[in-house]
Amino acid sequence: HASNGQSYRISVKREHGGLVSNHLHTAMQEGDCLELGPPCGEFVLDQGVDPLVLVTAGVGLTPAMAMLNAAAGLRDIHFVHACKNEAQHSFKASTEELARKHSNIQVAYVYEDRDGLLDRQTLAKHLPNNAQVYYLGPPGFMQHVKSMLDELGVPSTRQHVEFFGPAQTLQ
Numbered sequence: 547h548a549s550n551g552q553s554y555r556i557s558v559k560r561e562h563g564g565l566v567s568n569h570l571h572t573a574m575q576e577g578d579c580l581e582l583g584p585p586c587g588e589f590v591l592d593q594g595v596d597p598l599v600l601v602t603a604g605v606g607l608t609p610a611m612a613m614l615n616a617a618a619g620l621r622d623i624h625f626v627h628a629c630k631n632e633a634q635h636s637f638k639a640s641t642e643e644l645a646r647k648h649s650n651i652q653v654a655y656v657y658e659d660r661d662g663l664l665d666r667q668t669l670a671k672h673l674p675n676n677a678q679v680y681y682l683g684p685p686g687f688m689q690h691v692k693s694m695l696d697e698l699g700v701p702s703t704r705q706h707v708e709f710f711g712p713a714q715t716l717q
Contacts, residue, residue, distance in 0.1 A: 556582070557608045557636070589682065589708030596704075597622040597674040601664070601691055603629060603683030609708070610682060611637050618648045624672035628656040628664045628687065666694045673698060680706045 561567045574580070591598075591613045598617050600610040607627055617623055625645075629635050635655065645651040654672055656664045669691070673679070679700055681691045688707055695705055 556580075557611075559605050559636075589680070589706065591616055591680070592678055592706075594678065595621050597624070597677040599624045599626070599673060599677045599679040601626045601628075601669070601679065601681040601683075603627070603664075603687040606682030606684075606687075607636055610680065611640065613680060614641070614644060614651070618644050618651060621650065622674060623648075623651045624654070624674065624677070625651060626654045626656065626664065626669065626672050628683070629658070631657050631659040663690070664694075666697065669694050670698055673700070676704075678704050678706065682708055685709070 558567050558570045560571045589609055598613070598621055600613060600623065602610045607629075610625070610627075614623065614625055625641060627635070627641070632638075632655075635657070638655075641653055645653050652672065654668060656662075656668060661668075664687075673695075677700070679695060681688055681695075683691075688709075692705065692707070696702075
């Protein structure tokens with residue numbers, strides 16, 4: 547959700563063998579207080595009015611959901627999410643609800659077991675002129691998206707990316 551200045555909503559993917567994620571899923575309840583640090587990184591939604599394209603895979607979906615909520619109703623948004631299959635698609639109901647409430651949101655889902663990988667044709671279909679494109683997911687996915695954006699002529703100044711973990715260079 548968009549920041550309200552009073553609290554944060556966190557989303558934690560439960561990892562097999564993950565000490566922290568399993569503790570949060572089993573011992574903590576909604577409404578419990580946790581002491582956390584502030585969000586960090588440089589993946590911050592611009593406040594412009596240009597069309598917004600959010601392209602995500604895996605846990606990259608989490609920060610994009612906050613951006614989607616913040617921009618809903620304010621600018622044209624194309625939301626493209628890729629994952630292995632529909633069963634692994636987190637936040638689908640929330641995304642669908644936002645799209646029903648706001649006619650400015652267009653969504654597309656790419657399921658690997660049904661569609662294969664996100665392809666250039668699908669990305670191009672959700673890439674309006676002068677769009678600001680934010681993409682986040684596993685490094686291989688981000689490299690693939692960057693290559694397609696470059697081929698489609700999207701200037702690097704309109705491409706925004708963030709890494710979970712150590713920063714890398716996308717070629």
